[in-house]
Amino acid sequence: MRILPQALKNIFKKPFTHRYPYKPMILTPGARGDFTWTREKCIFCQICERVCPAEAIKINKEKKIYEMDNGKCVFCGTCEENCPTKAIHFKEQLAPVDTKRKVRKFQ
Template structure:
């Protein structure tokens, strides 16, 4: 047993560069897989709500008609289960953390007006077709 065993290590540390990154003056580097936050390509979302059912924390809400997707970043733990379950693969896990904000609010994503309009027309088209088919059926029965 001896004393002062640690001196060489301590001295070496005294004269070497710090191992930490000088964030925020130097950028933080994340590996490709780092789970920072969930992001969405909202325009390709079809609003099935698979992610809402999958989320173990209930942090997500989807409104198909309004074309919105909402995430409560304070509840989300970025487990990535919604990404795995998404049928259109429009959800993804991104590196890097969210920027801090002044107040607590949910992040709301809305589809662009063009996509919403196209979807609205598609729905109308379906309704029209259904009505036509119904009419044709009724006529056929008569």
């Protein structure tokens, strides 16, 4: 019954799990969380769309519509690394929680 003392000790310890999304989740520096795209910086070169391994980015150059599918994204950061104008950035906080798969449309 060596497990019993450990179980009793654990009752008084703080949990190892996070209460996200009820409490903000602090990510380690450099972690890729919520995807952001800045319209003013984007030149619609479509490099991010071409380099994305998950085909998560769709750009309509003529209509200046930028779409990113959170459900497809694998958070590899390739789009951010290759963007010549630094229009893409991943925040060090998690993306908002949603129960439905959504394509985020930016205009």
